[in-house]
Amino acid sequence: MIVTKRHSLRIAAVGALAAATVALAGTAAMADTAAPAPSAPVAQTVAAKAAITAKPSVNSVKAWQLFRVTGTTTGLKAGAKVTLQQKQGSKWVTLPASSPITHSGSYSLGVKLGIKGKNQLRIVSGSTASPVFNVTVR
Structure with missing residues (x-):
């Protein structure tokens, strides 16, 4: 070979x-x-549960008068959008008022409402919603 x-x-x-x-x-x-194998349990970091707070700048406004809703978020990413919802009948309707979340977790958005009477409102981002707050339009 x-x-x-x-x-x-x-x-x-x-x-x-x-x-x-x-x-x-x-x-x-x-x-x-x-x-x-580790003999002691390993500590795991638990992600903070997502939460949103909301506070209107006024409790009562004239129709179509501008007011602000401010608040803070926890457990949500900076840059994500928060949106205003209004209770109309038994449904929550998304209004054209949104704002991005800042790197510190806060937000501020301008709102104008036209439906007279007591308006139930909330701020949402994804599946997370703030507690309901009221603004009366006169």
Whole structure:
């Protein structure tokens, strides 16, 4: 059998790859068996439950008079939008008033209401909602 130089290089390369594979497999097996199980419970960080507060700048306004709703959030990302909702009958209707959450977790949005009487309002972001607050439009 004649062995050429090219053939011998192939055999050497395959041998080197096989040796490296065996070495890596042995190292992985040693790492699995060498790590002891922790004896004390590991503390896990618990994400803060999402919450929104809301406070209107006034309790009573004239129809279409501008007022502000301000508040803070916890557990929500900065840049996420908070939106105003109004209770109309038995449904919550989203109004065209929204604002991004700042990096400190606060927000402020301008609101104009036209439905006269006591308006039930809340601020929402995703599935998180603030407690209901009232503003009377006269």
